[in-house]
Amino acid sequence: MAKYIFVTGGVTSSLGKGIIAASLAKLLQARGLRVTIQKLDPYINVDPGTLNPYEHGECFVTEDGAETDLDLGHYERFLNIFTSQANNVTTGRIYQTVINREREGAYLGKTVQVIPHITDEIKRRILAIGETGEYDIVLTEIGGTVGDIEGLPFIEAVRQLQWEMPEEDCLVVHLTLIPYLKAANELKTKPTQHSVKLMSENGIHPDIIVCRTERPLNADLKKKIAQFCNVKTEAVIEAMDASSIYRVPIKMLQENLDLIVLKKLQINGYAAPELTKWKEFLEKLKHPTSKINIGLIGKYIELQDAYKSILESFVHAGAMNECKVQIVNIHSEYITDENVSEKLGGLDGLLVAPGFGMRGVEGKIIAVKYARENQLPFFGICLGMQMAVIEYARNVMGLKDAHSTEMDADTKNPVIDLMEEQKKVTVKGGTMRLGAYPCTLKEGTLAYKIYGHSPISERHRHRWEFNNKYLEQFENAGMIASGKNPATGLVEVVELPNHPFFIGVQYHPELKSTVENPQPIFVNFIKAAKEFAEQRSKAKTAVLQNETIS
Numbered sequence: 001m002a003k004y005i006f007v008t009g010g011v012t013s014s015l016g017k018g019i020i021a022a023s024l025a026k027l028l029q030a031r032g033l034r035v036t037i038q039k040l041d042p043y044i045n046v047d048p049g050t051l052n053p054y055e056h057g058e059c060f061v062t063e064d065g066a067e068t069d070l071d072l073g074h075y076e077r078f079l080n081i082f083t084s085q086a087n088n089v090t091t092g093r094i095y096q097t098v099i100n101r102e103r104e105g106a107y108l109g110k111t112v113q114v115i116p117h118i119t120d121e122i123k124r125r126i127l128a129i130g131e132t133g134e135y136d137i138v139l140t141e142i143g144g145t146v147g148d149i150e151g152l153p154f155i156e157a158v159r160q161l162q163w164e165m166p167e168e169d170c171l172v173v174h175l176t177l178i179p180y181l182k183a184a185n186e187l188k189t190k191p192t193q194h195s196v197k198l199m200s201e202n203g204i205h206p207d208i209i210v211c212r213t214e215r216p217l218n219a220d221l222k223k224k225i226a227q228f229c230n231v232k233t234e235a236v237i238e239a240m241d242a243s244s245i246y247r248v249p250i251k252m253l254q255e256n257l258d259l260i261v262l263k264k265l266q267i268n269g270y271a272a273p274e275l276t277k278w279k280e281f282l283e284k285l286k287h288p289t290s291k292i293n294i295g296l297i298g299k300y301i302e303l304q305d306a307y308k309s310i311l312e313s314f315v316h317a318g319a320m321n322e323c324k325v326q327i328v329n330i331h332s333e334y335i336t337d338e339n340v341s342e343k344l345g346g347l348d349g350l351l352v353a354p355g356f357g358m359r360g361v362e363g364k365i366i367a368v369k370y371a372r373e374n375q376l377p378f379f380g381i382c383l384g385m386q387m388a389v390i391e392y393a394r395n396v397m398g399l400k401d402a403h404s405t406e407m408d409a410d411t412k413n414p415v416i417d418l419m420e421e422q423k424k425v426t427v428k429g430g431t432m433r434l435g436a437y438p439c440t441l442k443e444g445t446l447a448y449k450i451y452g453h454s455p456i457s458e459r460h461r462h463r464w465e466f467n468n469k470y471l472e473q474f475e476n477a478g479m480i481a482s483g484k485n486p487a488t489g490l491v492e493v494v495e496l497p498n499h500p501f502f503i504g505v506q507y508h509p510e511l512k513s514t515v516e517n518p519q520p521i522f523v524n525f526i527k528a529a530k531e532f533a534e535q536r537s538k539a540k541t542a543v544l545q546n547e548t549i550s
C-alpha cells in the first residue's frame, strides 16, 4: 500500500511548492523508494491547455498527451520519471466527472453536493495513483494558498483522508514564508502562525512546516514557530533561497526533511541517499569552463515561466558541456531586417520558440534567415521549425508568399498546413496532436548523429504540419526531412546539411530533458554553439594580430 504526503502552501503564492515537493520526492527516491507526485489545481479550466502562457506559464505535455501544469515538468526533471494525466487534476475535471455521472443517473434520487460528491471524486483521484501498486509514496501538491475559496474542497478532501487513514500512512507538509522586515531587522513568524491557524480551522494539522526565508532561521526562531504551530522543533525546516532550484534537494537533505518524513510514516529499512549523479551535475553547474550566449526568440519572453522546460533543458545541457549558457531573451515582435544583425550579432546560437498565432512570426522568420546565412547554430522547436520551413521557401526557393495557413489562410504556397485530422476539429480543449509519437530518423543526418539511434519517441502539441506536397521541392533545394512519423509520413525533423548546425523539430524535445538525462539535441546544440564561439574568438584574435603587425 502506498503512503501519502500532502503539500500545502500558505501566506503567499510563488513560494516554490512544486520545487519543495519535487525535492522531497527526489530524496525519498534517492533512498530507494518508488515515488510519484500529483498536482491538484483549484481552477475551473478542465486543463491548462487553453490558457494563455501569460496566465499560467508553459503548458507541460505528458507522454499520454495530457496538457498539464508546469510543475509536472519539475517533477519529471527531478525524478527522471514520466507523469501522466492522473498526475494533474483540476477543479474543472472533478466537476466535469461528477456532472457527467449525475447526467448518467449515477446519483439518482440524491442531491449532488460539494461534500460528499466533489470531495469523494477528489479523494478517488488521489487514491487511484496509489492503488496502481506502482508507488511506495504518492506526494500530492495542492495548488493555491490555504484560505483561497476555490481550494476549500481540496483541503476538505485532505482532512477526510487524514482522518480515514492510519496515522503512519499520511502526513501534511505546509510551506510558508518567513518575511524579513528590514526596518526591524527581524524575521517575522506571525504570517506563518496565521496560516497554520487557518489550516487548523479547516481541520488539518500540518506535521512539517517548511519555511521559505531569505535569512537563516536561528534555533530560537525555529522553536518559536514549532511552539506556536504545534509541531516538533525538528519538523520546522528552513528553506533558504538557493542559487539554483537543483540545490534545493541538498538543502532539504541537510535539514533532514526526508528523515522526518520517514519517521512519521514509519518507513524503515531505507537506504542512504544515492545522489551521485545529482551531485556530479551540481558540480558541473557550479564550475563551467566556458560561456556562451543563446538567443531565445519568442513572444512571451517577459514571462520566464512561458518557456520553463526550454530554459531548464539549457541548464541540463549546459552542465553536461561544462558550459554556462546565458539566455538572451529577444522579443520576436521587434526584430526587423534593419536591426537583426545588431540584435543577434553577439549570439553563439539561436533558438526559435514554439508558439501560436500571428503575432511576432515575421520577426522569427527574419531571425531564422540571419542564422542560416551567418552559419549561426539554429534550433527551431514546433512553430520555430515551421518558421524555418517558411523562411527557406521564401528566401531560397523563391516562393515569396509561402506561409502557414495558421497565419494566412489564403496563401498560394501553404508550406505549413493544417493536419488532415484537424480539419474537422471545432472544439479547442485537448484536441491538438498531443503526446508521444515515434519518429524514424534517416541515417547519415544530423538528427541521427545527435540521437545515435532510430526510431526515437518525442512529445507533441500542434495542429499544423509540414506540407508534404512540397517535400521534393524542399529536398532538391537543400532542406531535408531527416525525421518522419513512420505511420503517416508527417515530417518531424528538418535540417540543412550545408550548414554547421541547423535543425528544426515539430515535436517538443524540451519536455523530456531531465537532470540525469539531458536531451540530446540541446546537448549538441550547446556543443555547436561552443564551437561557433571559439571560432569567432579565434577570428577576432587573428584580426587583432593582423592589425598589430600592420
Ligand code: GLN
Residues within 6 Å of the ligand: 353, 354, 355, 356, 357, 381, 382, 383, 384, 406, 461, 462, 463, 464, 465
Ligand atoms: N501553432 C503551431 C501549430 O499548432 C505550432 C504549435 C507549437 O509551437 N506548439 O502547429
